[in-house]
Amino acid sequence: MNRISNLLKNKWIKRSLILAVTVVGFFIVLYFSIYLGAFGKIPTKEELSSIKQEEATEVLDKNGKLIGKYFIYDRQPLEFHDFPKHLIEALIATEDVRFYEHDGIDNVSLLRVFFKSILLQDKSSGGGSTITLQLAKNLFGRKDYAFLSLVINKFKEAIIAKRIEDIYSKNDILTLYFNTVPFSDNTYGVESASQKFFNKTTAELSIPEAATLVGTLKANHYFNPRLNVQRSQERRNVVLHQMYKYDYISEDSLNVYQADTLALNYRSFNHDLGVAPYFREQVKKELSAVLDSLKKPNGEAYDLYKDGLVVYTTLDYDMQVLAEEAMKEHMAKLQADFEASYGKGAPWNSNERLINAAMQNLPIYKKLKAQRFSEETIQDSLAKKRPVELFSWSGDTVKNITLKDSLRHYLKFLNTGMLGIEPSTGAIRTYIGGIDYRFFKYDHVSQSERQVGSTFKPFVYTTAIEDGMKPCTYFSLAEVTYTNYDDWTPSNSGSDDEDPHINYTLEKALSQSVNTIAVKVLDKVGIAKVHEQVKKLGIEKELPHEPSLALGVAEINLKNLTGAYASYVNDSKAVRPYSITKIEDRHGKVIAQFKPKVNTNDAFSDYTREVMLEIMKETVNSGTAARLRSSYGLSNDIAGKTGTTQNNKDGWFVGITPQLVTITWVGNDNHSIGFKTTGLGQGANSALPIFAKFYQKLNADSQFNNITNARFKNPSEAVLEDLNCEPEKRDGFFKRLFGRKKKSRKFE
Structure with missing residues (x-):
């Protein structure tokens, strides 16, 4: 005891003990102050027993496969x-x-x-x-x-x-x-x-x-x-x-x-990457609108990024992968051909007016202009070099360039839109809104409206047949000048070598996409009736009231166009493409459900539908889309229609099979830049190959046999009989002799 007492008298030992007790006491006080909430509330057992964590919303394909997620923190419990x-x-x-x-x-x-x-x-x-x-x-x-x-x-x-x-x-x-x-x-x-x-x-x-x-x-x-x-x-x-x-x-x-x-x-699962990014972005927009009208049981609003919702969609993940592969394979090659066709004199390199117009549409330019900076100051500011990530089909790069150089780079790229739907319901199976969502955010499926070119012609012919015109009605290839429309004279591709005394049936005229006959059919049936027919197909927008309507000057959204074409394999009923089937909360309770939106009324008769389908089958077998057979070796039951717009600005292909309707579009986002030649830009070369490669991949995958092996129903005897005629005939001697003069007339 005396020894301990003596030790405590040692000032260093005494100070050390005091320090130790002080430190221990400090930490005890600190611990209890923390326990009592002095440094922030500690969750109680009751609060801990109902831990709620933010959960990502999952987006699933039609088979329950994960496509993507919406999240702040990427979490799935x-x-x-x-x-x-x-x-x-x-x-x-x-x-x-x-x-x-x-x-x-x-x-x-x-x-x-x-x-x-x-x-x-x-x-x-x-x-x-x-x-x-x-x-x-x-x-x-x-x-x-x-x-x-x-x-x-x-x-x-x-x-x-x-x-x-x-x-x-x-x-x-x-x-x-x-x-x-x-x-x-x-x-x-x-x-x-x-x-x-x-x-x-x-x-x-x-x-x-x-x-x-x-x-x-x-x-x-x-x-x-x-x-x-x-x-x-x-x-x-x-x-x-x-x-x-x-x-x-x-x-x-x-x-x-x-x-x-x-x-x-x-x-x-980055929002810009992965499978179907354009589709996921569109689904997100639709979800935001749906969730605005829904409430949780406690009255709170749903949070798309935190509430762990499960969204079931119509997309087929595996099919989408094949569609994206097909698109990339074709677009990479087409882009190279496109650039080579222009050479050094390409508009994105030599047309300063085009570059400046594009620059003035940029948000940064508009912002500087709104701040009242002079044009010289704006140009100086935008001329500064900065690191820019540049998209390329051969691999992305980062370069130190000016804004104008960046514009030159991106102006040259062709873009695309592709939509594939189940024709009986409108369920979206594939959805490609562009070539790469990271660099091209504009969605060519849901946002874009482009001139549809010759893909509009089937609607004109459908109207005519529905109005009583027989498929073996003959029309001359000869050009006609329409005097009441500024002496407009529609012509055919390669019309210099064309015999004006040859007459085609409706079947051959459409399968060969003859412009002169399409306008004549429109003139015969009347623009008003075509407008009315198109509305029955679910296309509600106002269309031009002029003869060039027959050649597809109307700008139509790809979704509407695809839903209209579904009618030819859906008992004459158009559909509205849709993407979401149901939404569940984190507990698996269904909070919203969606059904197909199919028009209840027939857009046309069974007879018309069967005739049009036979004509569009001929387009694939021997018409403008024949390369599906000859070049790509597709033996599937396919009907279709190619489309090319004026000055080769847009290329289209409509592919119709019994279980899947697919439309592809290719063009440049800048309407001033078209394909250099029709051979390169025509729909059969620019858009059709995406469909062809896609179907080659589907054919090679047995899981899609129900689609690739599906067969069209046989047409009725009446339809076969009405189509049983010579596809073309030549004018007789006297008509050739006295009918050489170029015709002019008013468009009715």
Whole structure:
């Protein structure tokens, strides 16, 4: 006792004891002040028992396959039974081997860290953070408290961890952890990470894949398997060794797994990347409008980015992939041909007026102009070089260029729109709004209206047949000048070599896309009746009231055009293309459901439908779309129509099969730039090959046999009889002799 008394008289020992007691007292006071909420409210057990995390809205295709997500934090929750056993073992072996023994705070590990890491400076001793402590951090984050931040945050996490352990089972804690832990590439939750890095569900993860994801938790950027493959593989092997160390895998398995090269199947769910980005953006717009009219049971509005909704769509993921492949293959080649056809004198290189007009439409130019800067100042500002990412079919690059140089680069690109629908319902199966959503945000399916060219002609012929005109009615190829429309004289491609005394039936005239006859048929039946017929096909917009309507000067949206063409294989009923079938909340309750929008009234008679389908089949078999047979070897039942607009600005192809109607468009977004030649720009060359390549891919995939093997219904005997005539005939001698003079007349 005297010895202790003497020690306490030593001023250094006394001061050390006072300091120790003070420090301990300080931390005790600090702990209780934190506990009582002095540094922010600590969630109660009641609040922790109803943890609600933000969840991404999932977008699924018609077969339930994940297409994409809308999120602020990319997270998809799972239940405990969804986690494979080896994923849990990888986590426990690496992060918290005593997980099932402690109550949130692992005192044994903390002592090890204190003595080995702090006193002995052994960095290999590991940390003392448990899975539950990490969960507390994941759920509530950390705040900045100046120099005491680490201590205060650790105390708060310890309090929360203890409460979590009191109210949740170990399995529940693991479930919460796996659903909230941050992985690489701004991904939250193991299901999102699994889908992103391996394109599979968590339940399908192999042992090395599970080890890879668990390995990233130590430092999700440093061990990002997409960015740092070698580093991530080494970290994966550490996790595998931990699994071996704690008897979760055998030594033989360890050797096999560690020898495997890390292989990713990366799928980005970035809004600009991945499959069907234009479709996902359009669905998002439609969802926003739908959700504005819905309320949760508690009266709150739904949040598309946080409420974990599940959106079921009509898109076919696998079919969409094939459509995108076909589009890219063709457009890359067409772009090269397009640039080569212009050579050095291309308008995007030599036409300064075109460049300046395009520049003046840019938001940055308009903003500077609105701020009253002079033209010289604006031009100087825009002439500064800056790093710009440039799209190219051979691979994107970043260059230090001016805004005008960037405009020159992007003005040259052809773009495209492609829509494929199920004709009986209007369900959208494929949707391509452009060549690359990252660089070209404008959607050529839902936003664009372009002149439809010769794809309008079938509507004129449909009106005529519905009005009583027989398919074997003959019209002359000869040009006619319409005096009451500024002496307009429509002509045919290659008309210089054309015999004006040849007459075609409606079938041959349409299958060969003859302009002069299309206008004559329109003149015969009347513009008003064509307008009326087109409205029955679901196209409500005002159309031009002039003879050039027969040649497709009307600008029509691709969705409306596709829905109209569906009528030829849908019992004469037009449809409205749609994309969403139902929406569920996070609990699986259906909050909205959508049915096909099919016109209840027939747009035309069965007779008309059968005649038109036979004529458009002939377009493919021997007409302007014959290269589907000759060049691409397609033997499917196909009807179709090519289309090319004035000055080769737009190329179109309509492909009709019994179970799928597909329309493709190709052109330049700047209406001043068309194809250099008709041979290059005609729909049969610019748009048809996308459809052809798409169907080649469908034919090679047995899962689409129900589409590729489908056959058209046989037409009635009456239709076959009415089509049974010579496709062309020549004027008799006297008509040729006295009918050489070029004809002029008024358009009725």
